[in-house]
Amino acid sequence: MLLKIREKSQGVFSWLILLMICVPFALWGIQNYLDVGEESPVATVGEKEFFQRDINRAYSQYSENFKGMNIDETQLKKLALEKLIRDEVLLQHVEDEGLAVTDKSVRDFVATLEYFQTDGKFDKERYQALLSQQKITSDEFVRRIKKAMIMEQFQRTIVESGFSTDYDVEQFFKIQNQTRSAHFVTVPLPVVGADVGDDEIQAYYQDNVESYRTESTVAIEYIELALDDLAKSIKPTSAQLEMFYQEQQDAFRTDERRKISHILLSDENKALIQAAEIKERLKSSSFATLAGEFSADKLSASKGGDLGLIVAGDMDPDFEKIAFGLAEGEVSDPVKTEFGYHIIKVTELTPGVVKPYEEVKKIVELGFKKVEAENIFYELGETLAEISFESPDTLDVAAESIGVAIQQTDNFTRSQGNTDISAEESVREKAFSEDVLAGNNSEVIELGSDRIVVLRVLNHSPSKARELSEVSGLIESRLKRDSAKQQSLEIANALKALVQSGKSLDLLAKEKGLSYVVADDLGRNNGDLPWEINRAIFVGAKPKSDQPTTMVVALESGEQAVVNLLSVTEGELAKADKKELGIARTNITKLLAEGDFDAVLSDLQADAVVNLSEL
Numbered sequence: 001m002l003l004k005i006r007e008k009s010q011g012v013f014s015w016l017i018l019l020m021i022c023v024p025f026a027l028w029g030i031q032n033y034l035d036v037g038e039e040s041p042v043a044t045v046g047e048k049e050f051f052q053r054d055i056n057r058a059y060s061q062y063s064e065n066f067k068g069m070n071i072d073e074t075q076l077k078k079l080a081l082e083k084l085i086r087d088e089v090l091l092q093h094v095e096d097e098g099l100a101v102t103d104k105s106v107r108d109f110v111a112t113l114e115y116f117q118t119d120g121k122f123d124k125e126r127y128q129a130l131l132s133q134q135k136i137t138s139d140e141f142v143r144r145i146k147k148a149m150i151m152e153q154f155q156r157t158i159v160e161s162g163f164s165t166d167y168d169v170e171q172f173f174k175i176q177n178q179t180r181s182a183h184f185v186t187v188p189l190p191v192v193g194a195d196v197g198d199d200e201i202q203a204y205y206q207d208n209v210e211s212y213r214t215e216s217t218v219a220i221e222y223i224e225l226a227l228d229d230l231a232k233s234i235k236p237t238s239a240q241l242e243m244f245y246q247e248q249q250d251a252f253r254t255d256e257r258r259k260i261s262h263i264l265l266s267d268e269n270k271a272l273i274q275a276a277e278i279k280e281r282l283k284s285s286s287f288a289t290l291a292g293e294f295s296a297d298k299l300s301a302s303k304g305g306d307l308g309l310i311v312a313g314d315m316d317p318d319f320e321k322i323a324f325g326l327a328e329g330e331v332s333d334p335v336k337t338e339f340g341y342h343i344i345k346v347t348e349l350t351p352g353v354v355k356p357y358e359e360v361k362k363i364v365e366l367g368f369k370k371v372e373a374e375n376i377f378y379e380l381g382e383t384l385a386e387i388s389f390e391s392p393d394t395l396d397v398a399a400e401s402i403g404v405a406i407q408q409t410d411n412f413t414r415s416q417g418n419t420d421i422s423a424e425e426s427v428r429e430k431a432f433s434e435d436v437l438a439g440n441n442s443e444v445i446e447l448g449s450d451r452i453v454v455l456r457v458l459n460h461s462p463s464k465a466r467e468l469s470e471v472s473g474l475i476e477s478r479l480k481r482d483s484a485k486q487q488s489l490e491i492a493n494a495l496k497a498l499v500q501s502g503k504s505l506d507l508l509a510k511e512k513g514l515s516y517v518v519a520d521d522l523g524r525n526n527g528d529l530p531w532e533i534n535r536a537i538f539v540g541a542k543p544k545s546d547q548p549t550t551m552v553v554a555l556e557s558g559e560q561a562v563v564n565l566l567s568v569t570e571g572e573l574a575k576a577d578k579k580e581l582g583i584a585r586t587n588i589t590k591l592l593a594e595g596d597f598d599a600v601l602s603d604l605q606a607d608a609v610v611n612l613s614e615l
Contacts, residue, residue: 043081044611045088058084060446073429081612089608090601091147094154101149102338104316106142109149124313125251155597162593169585170573176584177571181520182537184563185509186555187492189484196479204475205468212471216463217411218431220455222421223388223399224407225380227450231373236365244368245357251367252355255312259348260323261287261305266296266340275334278343282331287345296340305345319344380404381452385444388454392440395456408458421453431455485558492552492560499550505564521569533561540565 041049055077062080111122118126131141205212236244245252263278265271278290288304295301312320316337323344326332332344357364380402387398399406412422414432421427430442436457445453495512499505509516519529519537526534536553540563543549549565573581 040613042613043085044609045085046092046609048088048092050084050088054084055081073433085610086601086605087151089604089610090151090154092608093604094150097154099150099154101146101153103142104338105149106145107313109145122313124255158597158600159590159593162589162596164585164588164592168588168592169581172584172588173573174570176524178538179521179523179569179571180537180565181522181567182540182563182565183505183516183518184533184553184561185495185505185512185514185516187488187495187514187560187562189481189488189558196476196483200479201472201475202468204479205471209465212466212474213463214461214466215413215415216432217413217461218437219409219411219458220422220427220431221395221406221408221458222427222453222455223384223395223402223404224421224451224453225377225384225402225404227373227377230376230380231369234369234372236368236372241361241364241368242357244371245360245364248364248367249354252360252363253352254355256324256352257309257311257350258323258346259309260307261291261345261347262297262300262307262319263287263291263295263305263343264297264300264340265294265334265343268340271341272334275341275343279331287331306347309348309350377450381444384452384454388441389443395441395454398441398454411459411461427453427455431457481558485560488558488560489552489554492562495562496550496552499548499562499564505550505562530555530561532556533563536561536563537565542568 040051042052042055043050059077059080062083063076110116110127115130116122116127128138131138265274267274274294278294281290286304288306291301291305295305297305300307310320310323312324314320315323316339318337319335319342322332322335323346326344326346328346328349330346332342334341334343336342383402384398387401388395391397395406407421409420409422410418412418412428412431414428417423417425417428422431424447426445426447430436430445433442436442436455437460440456442453442455445455447453491512495505495508498508506516508514522529522534522537524538529537532553532555536551540549540551543565551563551565553561553563555561
């Protein structure tokens, strides 16, 4: 399908990559306690099997995009599963196509991620520490990034191959720069609505009793395990800190720095012959002179081949393997990388040294506390998950086992928490879940990667219908307003009929004492009129001959407007400046290309072998 795909990684969104790779370790450890035993796959894509724990992880990640929105959990889980399947279909396709990214691309990309930077620069120690916290090996991390980059590369190839024609652009500007002229009147609500009888209020209440229910409330008790709290409670001895320092000396070692020069031979057909000639001439000529003569890297060649000081992780792995194995002043044999053959010389070497204990004592203490706290957090978390699951009708056993106090909240609703832990949406969602309301402990709830909670309901006040006496005033006001809106609509419809019979809207407005507004040459993005009227003007049918298009438009205020659309003037491409034209073409092309990608993905899914079980 693809002849060639250029390697591009700069456009990968780092948040997407991190979403794919940084699953909080609690999901991998604590939650897996509940995933043991024989398990059947929930879905298969080709030979790839997905289990319930995979769906749970996908849902946890996917639902982050919808925090604060009142979206049904079942629907979200379905969407998360669909996305998981769609991504796997795409991944299998790009792997079948043989697409790949180089290790250097991965290293370059990782170096740009702020999660692994200190003071704006890649921090190898931070990188390793964060991977360790997530229980992810470097190989696994790189594998996941490569997958994400390959999929993004494939999408970019299709999207960037999209194009738009001059006709597409011309049609866009005809619509975008279109102007319309309209006149309208607004029919206000009557100042006093019709009287409402008790029978009407009673009847409305009976028909709409579900609209006047109280919101269900719960109060909960819960056990919270927080990494920061555990770290603060740890009081290390001097002996423990010194031992930690000795065990972790690599973390306190400055990087070995080497000043490197090289000669790059990019013509593979001649490289080895040139290398032999260079090696012979080094007996009588300087490395710098030969770099200037032979090196294809013109930037460093002008400086005698000097690449400056480098540390591990800066260069291609094959290049580094040789460069960091040379003694100071030593020259290497030819080293092959994706750029060609290199002849490498170490011109200066500064060994890495371990910083004195006293200099890093505070960092040692923080590091010790963090490591110890993480170990305790993981162990207690597993215990909490296990015991709260095995004793589902109480938190007492789990609290006693891990030595953490049970806390309580005041009443809260599903949509609104208090200033305590009920302010967390995931806590409210779980507190109102069917299983928890039935009297069981919740499963472990992750609040980020460093806090977990298990909860149960203390008391539950179900939603109930409010008494008529409580809401009769609200209903009376509602009925009066509905009556007023209906009167306004009837007047507006009568005016519309008169206009369509040939009467002048201007004269009718004067007769009725209504304000008559002239709105000529309106632009699509005009902000001077009520948005409902402006929208109606631009979706209204184009007037035929001299006959205006007459519409009745409901306003948010409850008032009605009678609108006469008089004329439509098409926009002109010639009126667009160069910058506007460029932006429009880019956006149109992007929109069409994204449609192409969706079509390709739909075709791939249609051809894929996907099997689903009941969730």
